[in-house]
Amino acid sequence: MKIKLNLRNQIFIPLAALIILALFNFIMDPSFFNITVGTNSAGNMVFSGYLITILDYGSELAILAIGMTLVTAACGGQDISVGAAIAIAGSVILRVLCGTNTRPDVLRTPVFVAFLVACVVAMIFGAFNGVLVAIFKIQPMVATLILYTAGRSIAAWINNNELPVISDPSFGIYGGFIPGIPIPTPFFLALACVIIIFLVLRFTNLGLYTQAVGINENSSRLNGLNPQFIKFLSFVILGLCVAVAALIKVSRISSINYSVIAKDIEMDAILAVALGGNKLSGGKFNMTASILGAYVIQTLTTTLYKMRVSSDALSAYKAIVVIVLVVVSAPSVRAWFEKTWKKFRSNSKAKEVA
DSSP: OOOOOOTTSTTHHHHHHHHHHHHHHHHHOGGGGOOEEEEOTTSOEEEESHHHHHHHHHHHHHHHHHHHHHHHHHHSSOOTTHHHHHHHHHHHHHHHHHTTOSSOSSOSSOHHHHHHHHHHHHHHHHHHHHHHHHTSOOOHHHHHHHHHHHHHHHHHHHTTTOOOOOOOGGGGGTTSBOTTOOSBHHHHHHHHHHHHHHHHHHHSSHHHHHHHHHHOHHHHHHTTOOHHHHHHHHHHHHHHHHHHHHHHHHHHHTSOOTTTTTTTHHHHHHHHHHHTTOOTTSSOOOHHHHHHHHHHHHHHHHHHHHTTOOHHHHHHHHHHHHHHHHHHTSHHHHHHHHHHHHHHHHHHHHHHHO
16 A cells, blocks of 8 residues: 655644644543533533634634734734734724723624724724835834734723623624534634635635745736735735634623733744744745644643643743644755655565565
8 A cells, every 4th residue: 555645745734733632632531532512601502622622712813823824925924913903903892882881781883893893993903014014114023013012002092991891692602602503603703714715815816926925025026016015915814814803802701801812822823824834934825734723723722721731831831842843844854754754665665575
């Protein structure tokens, strides 16, 4: 039987990492894969378990990975302000829903309207970052450091440093469960975002143009592209992803904590892109690998929590594992593994002939 192993395929590393984590959990505690059926506070039947947690929280990370992948590919840098931007967008949603009353009995506007307002605001802040990077040629991490520093203060200012609380149970659906459906709603929101981006990449030239600008900006300009617009657009799209993630975040608790919400989520989003085998210096990207990488990162996080790793030490443990995975995903390392595998196969065939 012939086994074809293509280590150069970008999807290989996140898929292999997911399998390794699955095997580790199966060996350590098979109950990791148990899914139970219960009821939530609203009395609706829901699934629960570690796998459901991964599906739930990994979905919001997958949404952010979509936008982060495009920004990385086009600009050769990363946006470190998405956590702060989520705080701003979430604060806007609550402000529109609550109005001037931080404890409303009924919603002041439909959730969809509040979400659209948050989309506009998030896109504006994304455009702000895009202008700094595309027009003023500031390195992405430096440009987004401004919003990273000031974003949570802006979020608190929007609601006058108060913490709005929404009592309407219908708002909790977006970060919880749809009545009658036991699968978390964030999964369906992520699925919708994935379908949309794949349709966009399939039926438009966005993917081709993004990669062309990331590979060689000058050559893309000579071929009639506008690199500044492509970079600007990537940040705006990331802004839309931020708005969706913000809706999920504030819906989970029907409130907001400005200093804690989406804390360090930008690092997980960047790691998802890196784990997907995408070059952090820009250029060619694989959206499927990035999305799968997001669920790998969440699987790793859930595994560490299950092992009772303290929240303070979580980042250190995660960093060690991710460094190993990212190094293994490097093209040179994958090429070495593939060469070694071919040599092994050749030796095996020689022994069979002998």
